Amino acid sequence: MNSVSVIIPALNEEEPIGGVVGECLATKTPREVIVVDNGSDDRTGERARAAGARVISEARRGYGRACLAGVFSLSPECDVVVFLDGDGSDCPEFMNQLVDPIIAGTHDFVIGSRTRGQRERGSMNLQQIFSGRIAGLILRLLYDVRYTDMCPLRAIRRSALESLGMCEQTYGWNLEMQMKAARAGLRVLEIPVNHRRRAGGESKVSGTLRGTFVAGARIVTTLLRIAAEKSPNSGS
Numbered sequence: 001m002n003s004v005s006v007i008i009p010a011l012n013e014e015e016p017i018g019g020v021v022g023e024c025l026a027t028k029t030p031r032e033v034i035v036v037d038n039g040s041d042d043r044t045g046e047r048a049r050a051a052g053a054r055v056i057s058e059a060r061r062g063y064g065r066a067c068l069a070g071v072f073s074l075s076p077e078c079d080v081v082v083f084l085d086g087d088g089s090d091c092p093e094f095m096n097q098l099v100d101p102i103i104a105g106t107h108d109f110v111i112g113s114r115t116r117g118q119r120e121r122g123s124m125n126l127q128q129i130f131s132g133r134i135a136g137l138i139l140r141l142l143y144d145v146r147y148t149d150m151c152p153l154r155a156i157r158r159s160a161l162e163s164l165g166m167c168e169q170t171y172g173w174n175l176e177m178q179m180k181a182a183r184a185g186l187r188v189l190e191i192p193v194n195h196r197r198r199a200g201g202e203s204k205v206s207g208t209l210r211g212t213f214v215a216g217a218r219i220v221t222t223l224l225r226i227a228a229e230k231s232p233n234s235g236s
């Protein structure tokens with residue numbers, strides 16, 4: 001019997017977070033939903049707990065830092081980990097499609113693609129679509145893998161995740177996982193997923209110029225850093 005855990009990084013998401021947790025639990029797939037409250041100054045933690053999540057706090061900001069804190073707090077039984085954002089933009093009803101190939105043993109890492117799925121108007125801007133495609137192209141050249149997005153909605157076998165040595169503390173986290181998964185030769189699958197506008201609250205990244213630049217810079221730095229690293233398995 002496989003045990004699925006969901007990790008949701010959340011910073012000041014008191015409006016959408018209860019709905020996100022509820023939608024995850026409604027799929028009846030996860031055994032636990034962990035919300036990592038990343039230093040919120042609103043009632044994100046309280047709302048998440050009321051909706052049925054286990055809430056842990058990571059006071060220091062950073063998307064990757066929040067995801068890592070979630071990984072460290074996984075229950076011992078967990079063997080498949082699902083990640084998604086806390087703003088209601090990812091669609092948890094795709095969770096089974098992400099998790100099933102891992103449980104079936106055919107894949108280790110299954111990632112959603114918003115650019116191949118149906119997007120609510122305004123849910124992704126041009127920079128996000130373009131950067132996902134460009135990253136996909138570069139990773140295809142580097143590792144011969146096919147990605148068309150850096151979608152936060154994804155599932156990974158826990159043992160595989162723990163072998164990757166994830167360390168990115170910023171918005172580079174999602175790309176780091178994709179690169180390291182491809183480099184390590186994990187069996188990767190990308191499936192189309194739908195995407196919505198955030199379900200309330202404020203955008204911290206794509207909706208602001210500063211957020212877009214900061215996240216963009218982190219993503220480029222991550223790409224360069226990991227591309228320049230020697231693969232731990234290369235033997236050279």
Ligand SMILES: Nc1nc2c(ncn2[C@@H]2O[C@H](COP(=O)(O)OP(=O)(O)OP(=O)(O)O)[C@@H](O)[C@H]2O)c(=O)[nH]1
Nearest residue numbers: 009010011038061062063085086087203204205206
């Ligand atoms: N900016 C930021 N977001 C964090 C942090 N920790 C967790 N998050 C969460 O990261 C997710 C992505 O942030 P969003 O503000 O939705 O960024 P976005 O998806 O580019 O912007 P929207 O278009 O508004 O959805 C949300 O669930 C945030 O709550 C952090 O330290 N900083």
Ligand SMILES: [Mg+2]
Nearest residue numbers: 085087089198
């Ligand atoms: Mg968002």
